[in-house]
Every structure is written in structure tokens, then in C-alpha cells.
Amino acid sequence: MNDQSATVDLSSEIGTHLPYLRRYARALTGGQTSGDRYAAATLEAILEDPSVFEPGMPTKVALFRAFHLIWASTGTPVAQSDETLSRLEAAAIDHLSALTPNTREALLLHTIEGFEVPQIGQIISVPESEAESLINIALQEMEASITGKVMIIEDEAIIAMDLHSIVSEMGHDVVGIARTKDAAVEMGSRTEPDLVLADIQLADNSSGIDAVNELYQQFGDMPVIFITAFPERLLTGERPEPAFLISKPYSEEQVRSAVSQAMFFSSTETLNKAS
DSSP: OOHHHHHHHHHHHHHHHHHHHHHHHHHHHTSHHHHHHHHHHHHHHHHHOGGGSOTTSOHHHHHHHHHHHHHHHHSSOOOOTTSOOOHHHHHHHHHHTTSOTTHHHHHHHHHTSOOOHHHHHHHHTOOHHHHHHHHHHHHHHHHHHEEOEEEEEOSOHHHHHHHHHHHHHTTOEEEEEESSHHHHHHHHHHHOOSEEEEESBOTTSOBHHHHHHHHHHHHOSOOEEEEESOGGGGOSSSSOOOSEEEESSOOHHHHHHHHHHHHHHOOOTTOEEOO
16 A cells, blocks of 8 residues: 555544534633644644654554644644634633543543543553552542522433433432423523533424524533534534534443533533532
8 A cells, every 4th residue: 555545544543533623622622713723733743743643552552642742732622722612612711720630631632532441541551550549530620619590401301310310319409300302492591501412403303403402592611511422413514513422322421421520611600519
């Protein structure tokens, strides 16, 4: 295989994993603009210096490792000074200073992106034992930091009750479960939740995305976690994309991680912040 063919193949492989890198970057920084900036910087670095992309590693591992070389070189996930930060992004920057370094990265890589602990060690350049410890620390720190009101938009009863159970056990107050767009908008308007967990396709063929967009118009940029069997449909780059996205079938660990991440970024007055 000549060098040109190898370059084309590598570009194709990276393209397959790019939506998930962007998802990770957005969850890590708490916002679309700042997350996409880091993902774009990663691609630019690989083009300028192919050695950044570690040979011999699985493509996804090497891509995320290249991202972390950029991430680590900046020191903190702060947007450029000329960028107007959203409320959630500004809150994220404030909250991040209280966390043990690398804990959120390790947790997201494990629970949301599905990397094994040894791979996480490769990505963030720490020993395997340290990577495992970072995951446990992150769960403890983030779940203890903030609780609040959660609304669930889900038309499948078993899934809805499972989500209710997970979120309640974390100490959050579930204000209700909505099965349709109209019910979700009415419930959200009445309860003003701090966090929304939303399925995409609802019982009456309405859209959880439309429900969330209407709630955004009322309350601004409240944190939302979308749960879908087709995450790639929301990671196209052609429209505003969610910072928090869980693929079906999900695990309890994924839900707990995403809820903790999303709540961590929120700074609404109704949240109960642990002292």
C-alpha cells in the first residue's frame, strides 16, 4: 500500500470516530463551541505532525490520545477570551477547579466512550492503576457536588422507571415522567427542572428534541441528556448538537456519569449544592 492510500485509509478511519470525539469534547468542556474547538485543534495537529497519531494503537485510542495531548498542552478547558460563554460553560469553568486533575476525563472515557481502563491509561498517559483510581474519584466527587430536580421524557415504561430509579438513588428529585412532546412541555413549564433526560422518538411519534427546544425558549440553556439508539443522527455537525448523549442500550454507570456531568455544569438557583 502506498503512502497516499494509507493516508486516505487513515482519514476514513478517523472520520468514523470523529463524531464520538466531538461528543466527548463537548461533554468534557460543557459546551458546543469550546468542545468543537478542541476537536478541530486535534485534527489540525495530526495533519501538521502525523507523529501525534500514535502508530500501532487502535485508531480510536490513538485519536483520543492525540486529543489529550492538545488538551493537556492548554492546561485548562477554558474558551478563548473573545468567546461569549454560555451560562453552563461559565459554570463548568468555575466547578472544574474543585476536581482532582484527570478524574472527569477518565470517567467520561470509561462510561460514555466505552474505553477499557488500560486504554484510558494510554489516552491520558497514566498507569492503568491510576486510571482506575481516577474513575472512582470522579464518581465520588461529582455525585456529591450537586443535586436537583430532574424530568424524564421517555415513552417506554420500563426504561422510564429504570431511569427514575437510577436518578432517585443518586439523590435527585424526579419531578415527573412525560411520554409525549406536549406532556413534556407542560410538565417542564410547571416544574422548571434543573435537568432533563430525553428520549428522541416518543409515543405519539412526536420528538423529544422538539420538546426540549420549546423548554429552551422558556428557560434558556438548562442541561439536557439525550438518550437514543441512533446517536450518529444527532452528531452530524449540521445543527446544534447535544453536549450529553447516551446510546441505547445504556448501562446504569453511563446514566450516573452523564447525570453527574450535566448537573455539575448547571448553576441554577434551584440546585441544592452540597457544602
